[in-house]
Amino acid sequence: MKKIIETENLRTNFYTYEGVVKALNDVCITVNHGETFGLVGESGCGKSVTVRSMMRIIQSPGKVESGKVLLFLDENGEQEAVDLLQQSESYMQSCCGDQISMIFQEPNAALNPIMSIGEQVAESFLFHRKKSLSEASLERLNAQDCKVPFKGIFKNLYKKYHEDENAFVFKLLSHIPLLNRWDFLIRQEAFKRAVEIISKLGIPHAEDIAVQFPHNLSGGMKQRIVIAIALACSPMLLIADEATSNLDVTIQAQILELLKDLKKKHISSILLITHDLGVVAETCDRVGVMYAGSLCEVAESRELFGNPSHPYTKALLESVPKFHQEGALKTIEGNVPNLVTPPAGCRFHPRCKHRMDICDKEVPNLLEIGKNHSVACHLFGDK
Ligand code: SF4
Numbered sequence: 001m002k003k004i005i006e007t008e009n010l011r012t013n014f015y016t017y018e019g020v021v022k023a024l025n026d027v028c029i030t031v032n033h034g035e036t037f038g039l040v041g042e043s044g045c046g047k048s049v050t051v052r053s054m055m056r057i058i059q060s061p062g063k064v065e066s067g068k069v070l071l072f073l074d075e076n077g078e079q080e081a082v083d084l085l086q087q088s089e090s091y092m093q094s095c096c097g098d099q100i101s102m103i104f105q106e107p108n109a110a111l112n113p114i115m116s117i118g119e120q121v122a123e124s125f126l127f128h129r130k131k132s133l134s135e136a137s138l139e140r141l142n143a144q145d146c147k148v149p150f151k152g153i154f155k156n157l158y159k160k161y162h163e164d165e166n167a168f169v170f171k172l173l174s175h176i177p178l179l180n181r182w183d184f185l186i187r188q189e190a191f192k193r194a195v196e197i198i199s200k201l202g203i204p205h206a207e208d209i210a211v212q213f214p215h216n217l218s219g220g221m222k223q224r225i226v227i228a229i230a231l232a233c234s235p236m237l238l239i240a241d242e243a244t245s246n247l248d249v250t251i252q253a254q255i256l257e258l259l260k261d262l263k264k265k266h267i268s269s270i271l272l273i274t275h276d277l278g279v280v281a282e283t284c285d286r287v288g289v290m291y292a293g294s295l296c297e298v299a300e301s302r303e304l305f306g307n308p309s310h311p312y313t314k315a316l317l318e319s320v321p322k323f324h325q326e327g328a329l330k331t332i333e334g335n336v337p338n339l340v341t342p343p344a345g346c347r348f349h350p351r352c353k354h355r356m357d358i359c360d361k362e363v364p365n366l367l368e369i370g371k372n373h374s375v376a377c378h379l380f381g382d383k
Contacts, residue, residue, distance in 0.1 A: 100326035118210030
């Protein structure tokens with residue numbers, strides 16, 4: 001199966017006054033073409049730090065110390081791997097939104113309260129698709145019924161823009177407010193595309209919604225708009241970081257259904273970050289389970305839920321309340337470790353019922369124990 005993105009031994013630390021928090025410990029995950037990969041674990045286990053490290057949006061005092069994040073691009077039928085950690089800021093800016101998009105838990109934080117919904121979705125097109133917008137604007141100007149004043153001047157500008165978007169004249173025009181209006185057709189075209197994508201996401205009356213502001217919309221609707229922004233340029237990978245956690249269950253089900261549907265039609269793969277095992281079982285093809293900054297088990301969804309093998313995965317699944325459960329809920333004894341001084345060897349060993357002598361001495365490697373099923377536990381290696 002073709003890979004879309006892969007992390008190799010990703011290691012991220014946070015330099016705090018209390019000491020160095022070892023948040024990620026050699027995390028290796030792969031997302032393949034056409035699949036939904038779920039990254040699951042309790043809060044604070046490093047799921048979000050993993051995707052933020054991948055996208056290089058870890059903020060100070062955090063730092064990605066080592067590892068690789070390989071993005072696989074199709075070049076003339078061949079797959080070429082680009083290490084995102086080695087690319088320039090401008091490469092990352094053009095990659096985010098175009099090749100990879102992210103949606104977060106809190107739509108209010110992602111939307112600008114003083115910009116209309118349509119303008120915010122259109123921004124994505126204006127940033128990544130300006131050439132195709134200028135092409136469409138030129139076609140519009142060439143149409144017989146187009147009545148734009150100074151049509152000839154605009155035609156020349158759009159033609160020139162199409163040839164060289166970095167030409168001096170455009171830099172000059174963008175700095176002179178009165179002449180800055182040259183690209184109004186481009187903005188109109190971007191707005192038109194924004195309305196189209198809003199309507200594709202099943203939002204009724206897309207044209208009316210596009211002129212509204214975020215405070216006019218409900219939480220579920222805002223999250224749909226955030227998805228519209230993320231999908232505007234048809235990225236190959238959508239990263240959804242706890243994207244449904246703040247929504248009530250009915251809206252959550254609608255958004256998950258929408259993501260499933262979008263994966264079929266518009267995007268290749270989804271990397272879903274969640275602490276909700278129900279969401280994983282519903283949505284994901286493969287799952288990675290994280291504990292204290294380490295990946296402990298990776299398997300196909302069906303296999304993981306039917307045959308969990310790592311003691312932490314088993315304990316996690318046992319702690320999910322059952323429909324006919326009687327008596328006290330099961331919990332995992334002990335506490336999550338302080339990652340300033342993480343336990344030596346297997347980070348789960350202080351809480352593990354199957355602990356052996358080797359467990360606090362050596363870090364277990366992720367070993368394949370079955371088809372598409374890997375576990376990092378000394379129970380499965382040569383002890
Ligand atoms: Fe438990 Fe040892 Fe396996 Fe860690 S490596 S999960 S401590 S048995």
